[in-house]
Every structure is written in C-alpha cells, then in structure tokens.
Amino acid sequence: LTLLTGACTNANPNNEKKDAYMINDFENLAQLSLMKFPFPKHSDRGRFDLSNEHVTSGTKSLKYSNDYGDHVEVCHYFTNTVDMNIDTKDMKSIELDIFNASEFDTTCTFLIYNTENMNTLLSQNYTLKKNEPTHLSFELSKVALDFNYSTLICSSLKLYTLNTNYDEGIGYTFYIDNWHVKMGAQYTELDNQYRDELLVIQEAI
Numbered sequence: 467l468t469l470l471t472g473a474c475t476n477a478n479p480n481n482e483k484k485d486a487y488m489i490n491d492f493e494n495l496a497q498l499s500l501m502k503f504p505f506p507k508h509s510d511r512g513r514f515d516l517s518n519e520h521v522t523s524g525t526k527s528l529k530y531s532n533d534y535g536d537h538v539e540v541c542h543y544f545t546n547t548v549d550m551n552i553d554t555k556d557m558k559s560i561e562l563d564i565f566n567a568s569e570f571d572t573t574c575t576f577l578i579y580n581t582e583n584m585n586t587l588l589s590q591n592y593t594l595k596k597n598e599p600t601h602l603s604f605e606l607s608k609v610a611l612d613f614n615y616s617t618l619i620c621s622s623l624k625l626y627t628l629n630t631n632y633d634e635g636i637g638y639t640f641y642i643d644n645w646h647v648k649m650g651a652q653y654t655e656l657d658n659q660y661r662d663e664l665l666v667i668q669e670a671i
Contacts, residue, residue, distance in 0.1 A: 484549070485650065488645075495516065503540060512531060540622070553649070558652070561602060565599045566597065571595055574591070579618070625638070
C-alpha cells in the first residue's frame with residue numbers, strides 16, 4: 467500500500483513554541499485541500515466540503531460525506547498543517563470534534579502512520595452516536611514517540627460503519643472541526659516500564 471504525500475505550508479514562521487498546534491480548523495478552501503485519503507483506492511469514496519454547520523472553531527467546519535458506507539480513512543499529514551513546526555516527539559494528544567449526522571451509530575479509531583506505511587500508534591475504538599457531537603482525544607504514549615517520532619508522517623481517522631445497509635447506497639455524513647495537537651508529553655508509570663523493557667531488547671539486538 468502506498469500513502470499519499472503532500473506539500474508543506476508554514477503558518478508559524480517564527481517557530482513559536484505553543485501548548486497546542488492547529489492541524490486544521492477548515493476555514494477556507496486552501497485548508498480544506500489539506501485533507502487527504504491515505505490510500506489511493508479510497509479517493510473516490512467520499513467528498514470534502516466546507517460547512518457552516520456544527521462549527522466548534524472559527525466559522526467553518528469540514529463536511530465529509532460518503533455514499534458507500536464502508537470503512538474509509540481520512541488523514542492529515544504533519545507536514546501539511548495550519549500551524550507548522552510541530553515537534554512530534556512532544557505530542558501529548560491528538561484531538562478533534564466530530565458530529566455524526568448519519569442515521570446510525572458508527573465506530574472510529576485514530577491511527578498515526580510512519581514512513582514505512584505502518585500504523586505505528588493506534589487508539590481505542592470510539593463510538594459516535596447518531597445525531598450527536600463527540601470530542602475525540604487520543605492520548606499518546608511518550609515512550610512510543612521516543613522510538614518512532616522521527617518517522618511519523620500523518621494522523622488518520624478510520625471510520626467503521628455499523629450500517630448493515632450500505633449495499634443499498636445508504637452512506638454517512640460527518641462534520642469535523644478543531645483537529646489539533648496538544649503538546650507537553652510526559653512519561654507515565656507504564657511508559658517507564660515499557661521504556662526499560664524496550665531498551666533491554668534494543669541492547670540485546
């Protein structure tokens with residue numbers, strides 16, 4: 467499988483260090499164009515539009531429509547964000563607001579891919595209730611970032627439909643906004659345990 471790549475834009479030219487960085491809040495067509503489908507085979511299975519509905523940041527949101535109703539990922543590359551110069555080894559969490567405007571509940575998962583096209587970091591499954599807003603927060607493991615940060619390329623959201631009628635052409639619609647990264651990663655007790663175990667394995671190799 468081949469992941470798509472994107473050009474780099476820079477909205478933080480002074481390299482200011484901040485507590486949070488905006489990946490995208492979908493305020494204009496230029497920002498909308500930064501959204502991608504990570505796998506080329508999915509590029510014809512959905513549509514991105516700007517919307518005035520279910521806005522949580524600024525004045526616009528992303529409306530994502532899919533007429534197929536199957537499992538599709540939408541992603542955003544770390545080299546293609548509204549705020550640039552994100553230090554991936556210091557990411558604490560990736561968060562966004564999503565409104566499920568579909569006629570059924572769905573499940574979604576955060577994934578973070580590396581340059582080898584592997585989903586290096588994988589979140590739990592989140593349930594998106596129909597006609598309800600949800601704030602998603604994927605807390606990142608500091609030790610996982612230590613071993614992988616230099617190869618991380620994109621944040622992806624995989625949407626698993628629970629709609630059993632998608633063959634009849636019943637798709638789904640989501641509104642996404644305020645896709646951002648919070649900074650200030652810290653080691654947890656579990657991180658420290660994993661780090662010690664990984665260092666032992668590394669030394670043995």
